[in-house]
Each structure stands twice: as structure tokens, then as C-alpha cells.
Amino acid sequence: MSEKQPAKASHRSSPNSDAFRSFIAQGWAPRDQTRPRLCEAARYAAPRRAALSEAFPGQRLVIPAGGLKVRSNDCDYVFRPHSAFAHLTGLGSDREPDAVLVLDPLEEGGHEAVLYFRPLAPRESEEFFADSRYGEFWVGARPTLESMQAELGLQTRHIEQLPDALAKDAGLVELRVIRDADAEIAALVDQVRSTSGALTSHEQVEQNALADAELARHTSTMRLLKDEWEADQMRDACAGTARAFEAVVADLPEAVRRGRGERWVEGTFGLHARHHGNGVGYDSICASGDHANTLHWIKNTGDLRDGDLLLLDAGIEVDSLFTADVTRTLPISGRFTPAQRKIYDAVYAAQCAGIEACRPGNTFKDVHAAAIRVIAEHLFTWGLLPEGVSVEESLDPEGQYHRRWMVHGTSHHLGLDVHDCQLALREDYMEGELRPGMVLTVEPGLYFKADDELAPEEFRGIGVRIEDDILITQDGHENLSAMLPRTADDVEAWMARILAG
Template sequence: MSEEQKKPEHRSRPSSAAFRTFVSSGWAPRRTTTPERAEVASYAAARRQALSDRFAGERIVVPAGGLKVRSNDCDYVFRPHSAFAHLTGLGGDREPDAVLVLEPRDGGHDAILYFRPLAGRDTEEFFADSRYGEFWVGARPSIEDIEAELGLTARHIDEYADAVAKDAGSLTIRVVRDADRDLTEKLDTVRASASETDEASETEQVEAADDELAAFLSTLRLVKDEWEIEQMRLAVAATSDGFDAVVADLPEAVRRGRGERWVEGVFGLHARHAGNGIGYDSICASGDHANTLHWIKNTGDVNEGDLLLLDAGVEVDSLFTADITRTLPVSGTYTDAQRKVYEAVLAAQEAGIAAVKPGNKFSDVHAAAIRVIAEHLHEWGLLPEGVDVEATLDKEHGQYHRRWMVHGTSHHLGIDVHDCALARKEDYMDAELRPGMILTVEPGLYFKADDELVPQELRGIGVRIEDDVLVTADGHDNLSADIPRTADDVEAWIRRIQQG
């Protein structure tokens, strides 16, 4: 039990032997049907094989992580660590406190999943444990269920501590450090006690080894397999449905007041129904709020004449998430000034998408998009006097355009919205694009209401357009292309949805 759970018990709990006998009896037999092997199991096994090949002879520890307290004695809905989900295939709110261990053997590794299996009805956990008990949170799978579903060896979590400490002084043990802080601390103690080096040196060595593991696991997700690509297509399709629902309810968002929350709720309803939920906190930014890049407070009104910047994605049950942005005219049509900014951003996005192809570098996507942004800002006379496009694009002495486009144009996307974040720079920013990579293309222009360097007509306008793009053998596939993107198509989309 964690420190945060060591609190006085205020529930009345029957404890007599007679009650224990009573509560454990009179139940129908549990189901005996063995789950079918999950479709993802073979793909997860291939990912584990890549990990095994890289760290031959070493013990690899990948925790799912534990439950986190939301308030007092209530937990957040569980989401396993992304590395754990990727290597096991378990998504949703599956198996808190579980640990995947790759145990070295001649010729490779054995994959062993330590978890908390279904408890017997004669145990106190069954009826009295509000955090794990079947009465409170439902039945968990048995050891046999997990083995059948995932195609690996499963064991009770109580066996983990002894197993991970075995022969600790004779082999390297690596752990995903940020998945479960308490587990990592205990494992650090095991590794330190088995080491012959001084404590400071040992700490430095094990952390460096763990960092190497984390980078490898992040890099492993850069290129998606066919199952992952299909999950991304499902996430995008569900997100498209959520966007349609928001468009349909824009008049209601205006009418009710605090419309940003209404938009957030409408999209969240569809995300939770179609998948695991939202992939990240939705940005539902109306008017000048669109110029706050990570506006997730969503406390504002949605007014006629505003632009609504909706940046949202559905996370499907496998935990893969879409990440899509559209900037919608609340009244159904863009004003001339809004359209001017929108079409500049769209031109930049088109240039960025065109740069998504094998052989180009990841950084080429941003370079292509930001050049178009700089060209428009120069044409509109917003860059400082004497600064032309090439001068502002100079990374050491320019960058004036970043006053109005401060963020990057792309990031990898998958099981995390900002996927593969621990991959090294040479494997990410400086790497060549390869078929199977999925990245966003999302330029924007943001003219804050109090920005006196832009014309009055542009102040308060914020536009971002974002799509999820798959690198293919001969170019790219815009997975979210079916969601209207040009100004004319967006206006037609709103008319079609709202007028039936």
C-alpha cells in the first residue's frame, strides 16, 4: 500500500467468521471460457523480440504503473504506461500494478507478466478491498486468461519481488524508471546492494542504463506496424465523428453561454463512447482564446462571429490517439480577415504535407510550412523593416515570424499524442522519414487581441489546421483528409451538418 493510501479507515466492515463464510458462498460458478488470443498479441511479441535483440542477456523491467489518487480515497481511471501497453498489447484501464519482465535465457528472453489476478471469493479482497476487490471494481482476469489472451507467461504479482532480485549481482537489470516511482526506488536498492561499486557511481550507471532503455523503447515506436496503423485509422474516424457532433451543436454552444465547456463536453461524450476517451485535454478555444496555444481551461463563451479552434483527438481502447485541429467560423462563414489568415495557414499546411515523404527529414516538414508563414507575414508588412523572408528564417539572427507562429509544425503520433518523445535528436528531428511513421502537420498563425504590431482587423484571430499524416512508400496518406479543410469546404460542412 502506498503512503497516500495509509489513511484511517472509516468504513464499517463485517469481520466475523460467520459473515466471511456467508459472503463467500452461494455464488454461481465463474465462467470457464478461455479468451481468444488477441489480434495484437503477435505484434506485441515482435516488439518484445526487438527489445530482446537489443538487450541480450539482460533483465528488462517494464511496469504498467499504479493507480493514482484523484481525491482522498478515489482513484483516477487507470491508464498503463505507454511502453507497457506497447509491449503487452494491454490498453484501456487494464492491470494496474502489473510488471512485464523480459527474463534472459539462452537465445533470447522469456516474457513474464506479473499482475494481480482474480481473487477467490473466500478472500477478504473479494468483498472488502475498495481499491482492488471484485465487489468494488469488478472481476479481473485469471492467470490462465492473460496467458491465453497475450501469448506470454503470467504469474502473481506477489512473485515479482523475489524474481526480479534473483542473481541481481550477475546481470544487468534495466527498468522504465518513470512508469512506477515506488517500484523503481525498490529496484534501485536491489541493484545497489548487489553492486561492488560506490553508491554514487552505481546510481549514475543504473540511471544511464535505464535512460538508454527508455530511448530505445521510444524509438521503437517511430515506425508503426500494420496493426498500429489500423488503430490510428480507427482513432481518426472516431475523431471525425466527434467533430461532426461539435459542428451540429455550435448553435447550442452559443445559446447556453460558457460554450467552450459545451464543445468540450460534446466531443468528450463521443470520445468516451467510441473509445477509451480523449487522447489529451481538448482545446476548445473561441475568439482570442485561440491565441493561447494550450488553452484547456475552456471557460469562455462561444459567440457569433468568433472562430472556434478545436484541437482534439479520440483515444481508442488500444490507447492510440488522433490529434486533429480545425478552426471553425461559429456563424458558418469566415469574415474577409478570418479567411485571409485561414488561407495563409492552409497554404503553409499544404507545403508541410507535401514534404512528408520517404527520404525527407522530419525537420523538412516544419521548414516547408514555416517558409510559407514567413512569406505571408512579409507580404502583409508585419516583419520588422528591412527583414525579408530569408532574414527572418535565419535561425541565429532572425526568427521574427515566431512572434505569430511560435510552435513546431509536427510531432510523431501514436500511443502518446506526442509519441516517441524520448527518442534521441538524431532519431527524431534529424532523421529521415520512413514508411510507417505517423506525424502531425499543424501550422498556425496567432494574432493576440492586444498585439499592436498587427492591423486592428487581424487582432484576436487565431488559426491552426492540423492533420495526421502517414508516411507511405511513395509519399504520404493524410489519414484525416475526410474532415473538411479548405475555407469553402468548412463552410459547406457547417451548412450540411446544421441544415440536415
């Protein structure tokens, strides 16, 4: 005897009589049949797919966009496709949850790229009016198979055909899937493997896991080098971010007056992020006073007070999903105090050294080494390193005393993800040589917590970080966020102009 299942709660009233179904399907104007042009992003996605095809000959590659995620009850978060999917299709923004890109091997070599997704449902279907997650009445019209094919320049099929497509030649064609993109699709791939006998032993399970991880790592690593279109997307993200920073400065007096000013700053930046692009690339850090010494302060619940600093770490993600990542530390009153300026100037000097190291032929870790040496030198000069410890002794791996006041690294790769290419191996990332097309942040800081009894009293409660987005070029670098001032004098002059109206 089976257990009785609990009744499923339903709090929506949806008419379902045959008369209503017939009525709602009638009286609509013909749909626009105009097919879109091939989108610009898709032009650049095609050669990426070709490179991926060459790296995995004869194998069926499964790259899911991912599905909707519940925020609360029956409300979903705004959808964002997996970065590998966006990179290989050109679909950005909140496009096509549950879609799956499959690179299907061809007998003559290479792959056919096929996008499986949920296309526009007919008006006589129940989905049209009753499905609150996918229905046209609720979330708008989706593209047709034909329009999506025209937009992306690849074959399109209904998502319902995906299981059969993955099962084709099961056991003869190796399957790989980016597992973290969509758990349901990963489970479907495992089911196909199991049915074909390719998932019957512990050893085979481990081999499949390694194969999947290799695919994910490869798609992450191939984003280390940006093409010119991607570089332009990054420039656009930085330009929009700079305008949002200007808007924050213009509204600082209101943020001070209102109370809970960190939230006001967050909202001001978020407004411009949503207007300029897809939104923020990550939760904005709007840290006033001692909050700046919490590296990932995203609660943003504090007040803004004249005399304190505001550390604003924020970036706009444009519709293609490329994001900026910029930090400026601003005197809320418009003028740095002597202690604030002393710390700020030290961080600025460290950042200049790090940026100078951003050139082809250097390694990624050279950037941190250059910046952190300047940090250690300032801390030594201020007498903050342990007695008898030199700069060189602190920089030694067995020392690292200076890291008390800058515990984080100086850089990370930037692109579709704010911390991009995170699956790349150490030899390609930390030990990797800087090459034209790479984009990385340079973001040294100094953080003196309010309760730090080893710090001078005048430093306590002050946190400073300066961060810019740097594109490696053939002969050096380009600071993509250079439109925002960096020196203390320039920051004060810039703020004065904005606040004067």
C-alpha cells in the first residue's frame, strides 16, 4: 500500500474550461514573422565554438545555460545564463533559462552546434495563459525556433528533443557536460551514460567526473584572452561604471542627510547599472568608515558621516554580461584628513607599481609582487612591522607580516565573471604569462580596523582600496577605467566639481 501524498497547495485561480480555452485562443493579431539579424555577439561566439570543437574532437559537448532559481516560494531570481553558455552562444542578459548548447560531432570531423530551448508556445496551449513561470501572459513572448536560429546562426530544436539527442550513439560517443551549470542536465547525461554502460563502475564514474571537469576548465581558461569585441564590451562597462560613480558623488549630501547612507549609495549605483546594462556585476560594496575594513562588506546598512571615507567597490554588467570592477575610496566631506591622505597615497603608490607591471612577458603574480612590495615598504617606514623585521624579511614567504594590513591579493582576471577564469590551472593563471587581450584588476589596499591596537590611533577605522581594470596590450597596457581620478588631489578636485553642480 503506497503512502498517501500530501495535497499540493495552489493559490492561483486559472480558468480551464473548454469554452475559455477556445475564447482566449481567438482574436489575436498575427505575430510578427520578421526574423532578426545575426546578433553581433553571435559573430564572435562562432569562432569560440570552433576552437572548442578542435579541442574535443569526436565528443558530444553539453553546455547548459542553467535554469531558474527560486528566490522565495514561487518567485524566481532574475535569470542569468552560465558564463560558458553566454560565451559560446552570444546570449546574454536574462535570455533563455533551461536552454542547452550541444556540440554534436560530425562524421567528417568538427561539430554541429545545436541550441535546445523552450520556444514560443501556441496561443491555444495552456502554457500561453496559465504557466506563471514560462507563459507568454506572465513573462512575455519567447523567440521561435526560426527567429533564434537567425539571431545566433546555429541550429535550434525544442528542448523536449534533448534526451533523444544525448542518447544518440550512446556508448559510442563520449559525452561531456559542464556539471555546475544545471544539475538536471548533468543528471540526464549521467542517465544516458548509465543506460549505455558508461557509468557502471566507480572507476568510470571518476573518469566521467574528470572528463566533465576538463571541459569546464577548458571553457573557463579560453576566456583568459579577450578579442577586440570583448575588450569593447569591457570599455563600455567601465564607462557606464564611471558615470554611476559620478552619480553617487553628486548624491553624497543626500546620502548623509537620509541616514543609512550606504544603502542610498547602493541604490544610486544600482539605478544606473540597471539603466546602462544588465545590472550590477556583483553585490556592490558601499563601505563607510570602519566597514571598509571588512573586505566583502555587502550589508550596506551603515550611515555616511562627514569626516569618514566611503569605499565603493562596484561594477556595471552590460547586457552581454561583461562586467567592470572598480573601487574608489572617497572622502565623504570632499576632503581627505591628513591621516586618510597618508594611507591613500601609500595605496596609490602601490597601485601604480602594480599597473606598471601589467605588460606582456610578465607573469600574473608579478603584479601582486610589485604592489605588495610598496605596501610593505610603507608599513616598514611607519614602524608597523615587528621590531627588527626588514622589508625583505616581511616579503619572504615565512614572514608576510605586512599582510595583516592587506590580506587579499592584488589582482584577478575579469570578464564575463567578476572573478573570471577561476577554473584555470595555476600554471595558466597565477604562474601564467600576461598576454595581449587579458583583462585583470589591480586593487591594492590598506585596512586598519578600529580595534587594531598595533595600528597608530590616527589610522584606526580607516580602510582604503583603489582598483582599476587593466587590458594587456601588445606594448603594455590600457587602463579601461582611467576616466575616474586616482590621485588624492584629483579625487578632491573631481568631487568638488560634481558637488558644485
